[in-house]
Amino acid sequence: MSFVQNFPFFSIILSLLCAVISFFLGARWAKRLTLFLLTSSIVLQSCILSFCFRNHISYAYMMGHYSAPWGNEIAAGILEPLFALLFAVVMLCSVLGGMHRMEQDVFPGKQNFYWIMVDLAHVSLMALCYTNDIFTGYVFIEICTIASCALLSIRESGRSLLAAVRYMIFALVGSGLFLIGVIFTYSVTGQLLFPQLYEAIGKLWAAGTYRFSMTVAIGLMVVGLAIKSGMFPFHFWMPDTYGRATPASSGILSGVVSKGYIFLLIKIIYRVIGIDIFTASGVQTLLLLFGIAGMIVGSVSAIFAKRLTTMVAFSSVAQIGYIYMGLGMGTQAALVAVFFQIFSHALTKPMLFLSAFQLSHASGGRQDFHSLHGAGHRHPVAGCTFTVGALSMVGIPIFAGFIPKLYFATSAFGLGWKTWPVLAALAISTILNVMYFLYTTILIWIPEEEGTHAHIRVKPQAGTVFPAVLLAGFNLLVGLQSAGLTTLFTQGMDLFCQ
Amino acid sequence: MTALLTYCTNLFNNYEEVVAVILFSIGFCILLFSRNLIKKVVGLDIMDTGVFLLLASRGYIEGRSVPIIVDGVTSMENYINPIPAGLVLTGIVVSVSVSALMLSLTVRIYRTYRTLDVDALYMMMSVSKGGKR
Numbered sequence: 001m002s003f004v005q006n007f008p009f010f011s012i013i014l015s016l017l018c019a020v021i022s023f024f025l026g027a028r029w030a031k032r033l034t035l036f037l038l039t040s041s042i043v044l045q046s047c048i049l050s051f052c053f054r055n056h057i058s059y060a061y062m063m064g065h066y067s068a069p070w071g072n073e074i075a076a077g078i079l080e081p082l083f084a085l086l087f088a089v090v091m092l093c094s095v096l097g098g099m100h101r102m103e104q105d106v107f108p109g110k111q112n113f114y115w116i117m118v119d120l121a122h123v124s125l126m127a128l129c130y131t132n133d134i135f136t137g138y139v140f141i142e143i144c145t146i147a148s149c150a151l152l153s154i155r156e157s158g159r160s161l162l163a164a165v166r167y168m169i170f171a172l173v174g175s176g177l178f179l180i181g182v183i184f185t186y187s188v189t190g191q192l193l194f195p196q197l198y199e200a201i202g203k204l205w206a207a208g209t210y211r212f213s214m215t216v217a218i219g220l221m222v223v224g225l226a227i228k229s230g231m232f233p234f235h236f237w238m239p240d241t242y243g244r245a246t247p248a249s250s251g252i253l254s255g256v257v258s259k260g261y262i263f264l265l266i267k268i269i270y271r272v273i274g275i276d277i278f279t280a281s282g283v284q285t286l287l288l289l290f291g292i293a294g295m296i297v298g299s300v301s302a303i304f305a306k307r308l309t310t311m312v313a314f315s316s317v318a319q320i321g322y323i324y325m326g327l328g329m330g331t332q333a334a335l336v337a338v339f340f341q342i343f344s345h346a347l348t349k350p351m352l353f354l355s356a357f358q359l360s361h362a363s364g365g366r367q368d369f370h371s372l373h374g375a376g377h378r379h380p381v382a383g384c385t386f387t388v389g390a391l392s393m394v395g396i397p398i399f400a401g402f403i404p405k406l407y408f409a410t411s412a413f414g415l416g417w418k419t420w421p422v423l424a425a426l427a428i429s430t431i432l433n434v435m436y437f438l439y440t441t442i443l444i445w446i447p448e449e450e451g452t453h454a455h456i457r458v459k460p461q462a463g464t465v466f467p468a469v470l471l472a473g474f475n476l477l478v479g480l481q482s483a484g485l486t487t488l489f490t491q492g493m494d495l496f497c498q
Numbered sequence: 499m500t501a502l503l504t505y506c507t508n509l510f511n512n513y514e515e516v517v518a519v520i521l522f523s524i525g526f527c528i529l530l531f532s533r534n535l536i537k538k539v540v541g542l543d544i545m546d547t548g549v550f551l552l553l554a555s556r557g558y559i560e561g562r563s564v565p566i567i568v569d570g571v572t573s574m575e576n577y578i579n580p581i582p583a584g585l586v587l588t589g590i591v592v593s594v595s596v597s598a599l600m601l602s603l604t605v606r607i608y609r610t611y612r613t614l615d616v617d618a619l620y621m622m623m624s625v626s627k628g629g630k631r
Contacts, residue, residue, distance in 0.1 A: 070581075135585055142592045146599055153603055158610045162619055165603055169529065169538065172596060176545055179589070180522075183553050192581070 019119035027111035038092040045085035058495040075132035078492030097467035098248025120147035151249040163240035178224030184217035232294030242313035251350030288328025294321025299432035337407030344400035351471035352389040358382035374448030390437040400478035514555035521548030557582030
């Protein structure tokens with residue numbers, strides 16, 4: 001066994017250690033420790049990714065001294081470290097970009113808690129990526145919920161507290177339903193590890209026994225994770241959660257936390273339930289319909305939003321809708337599109353939040369569209385990164401957002417009755433995206449002749465704008481060089497779905 | 499009539515599950531529909547209790563004893579399934595931390611707004627709504 005194969009475990013245990021040590025440190029050292037953790041996590045994930053890609057292997061790693069049916073396992077192939085790498089990069093960029101603002105938003109004596117929560121969010125995301133055990137998945141879902149709720153509520157404002165309570169209630173209903181799904185699955189199969197579950201569920205389904213129980217269990221697990229990641233009818237917590245947190249938290253929550261749940265859901269669909277049984281259970285079609293509804297409703301709500309960050313948050317509902325639509329389509333080609341969508345959204349949304357907060361800073365701290373008039377001239381760098389993000393969300397070629405839309409459209413053909421709803425939803429959603437994102441982009445670039453904020457000129461600070469620029473660079477890279485990622489995704493899927 | 503009787507007997511034989519479902523529904527309704535934040539936390543705990551009862555009853559096998567080896571008896575036939583118990587313990591730890599977090603949020607909300615009524619809180623929110631952050 002190669003030494004690199006220990007790295008998934010190292011990245012999990014390192015973040016736990018950092019969280020514990022940060023508890024005894026002051027804010028300054030806790031910050032340095034977290035930045036060290038995120039950087040080293042990027043290095044670790046890159047090593048695992050290159051190891052698995054070069055050798056084209058996926059492996060299960062035994063945790064503790066008990067072997068398969070009783071013990072706990074983590075598993076890594078190509079997709080797991082790839083998404084872990086994405087999460088670590090986006091988290092690092094979000095905290096770097098929002099650090100300055102966070103120091104104003106959070107009471108000085110509590111800042112080291114903020115860094116502890118970033119460490120805990122990191123550990124739970126790594127565990128959600130790598131775990132091979134469904135109950136461990138549940139535990140880390142809860143840790144992720146607690147960490148993200150703390151990241152949200154640590155801001156000293158009443159609205160963010162209320163947003164945190166609302167988020168928490170939705171998240172707890174979600175994890176409760178997921179846990180019941182896990183218990184049902186355990187009751188009928190007696191297994192908790194993914195490979196054994198896959199085998200047992202396959203046998204049960206083939207024998208025709210417990211089909212109803214399995215369908216209910218699948219439904220509960222999917223609904224639980226869908227509530228937590230903000231699928232359409234359960235998206236009410238999203239606008240306040242993303243719109244009211246401090247920018248670093250908004251970036252982490254919208255960019256990576258919801259994607260962590262979705263990645264776990266993809267793992268459950270493909271490695272626990274099996275795509276054939278998932279299709280036969282009928283839950284897949286529901287995901288498609290709710291995904292399409294989310295794409296439309298999210299965009300319509302964004303058009304009527306009165307604050308900039310609320311608008312960006314509502315657009316997340318639409319983007320999550322794309323992901324669920326892709327999962328509802330159920331083909332391998334659609335899954336590649338889903339992965340691209342996760343990538344493009346995770347890279348774009350934190351950038352949009354960071355630049356939106358800087359634009360509002362350049363408009364006297366106000367977020368209404370009237371005050372934002374000409375904000376791009378007052379803070380040109382933030383204006384540019386916001387424009388890149390907006391164009392990517394709309395789906396203009398050369399930006400990352402174009403690739404998933406193209407792949408969704410091409411994979412829609414040959415799906416029977418699903419083809420037309422998917423194509424129509426893509427078209428309508430794109431038009432709606434144009435309506436609010438391009439409107440905002442044009443608004444921030446129209447110079448303001450006379451007004452309250454016309455005299456403001458913000459001198460961009462390198463530390464604050466650099467992460468957003470970096471994310472914009474990644475965005476363009478994904479948009480221009482998608483062939484490499486497509487290879488990684490297809491090879492990863494061969495290992496993932498075997 | 500016979501079908502109904504079998505149905506009732508089944509319900510009676512699986513009374514743990516029935517109680518679990520009732521507890522879960524009570525907790526779920528309180529969590530979603532109660533206006534008081536403290537009651538919501540209580541509802542959450544009742545909901546979790548229902549889930550844990552369901553999980554714990556999965557591992558119990560009638561006539562067998564606790565899985566602690568006494569007098570050198572190691573045969574699997576003598577003991578109940580310990581895994582659900584382990585899962586319940588983990589679940590309880592998770593549930594306690596979540597309740598603690600919810601209660602601390604509730605305390606901070608009460609200090610800021612002097613009320614625990616969700617409707618009143620949202621009313622205050624909509625009054626203070628505007629362009630300001």
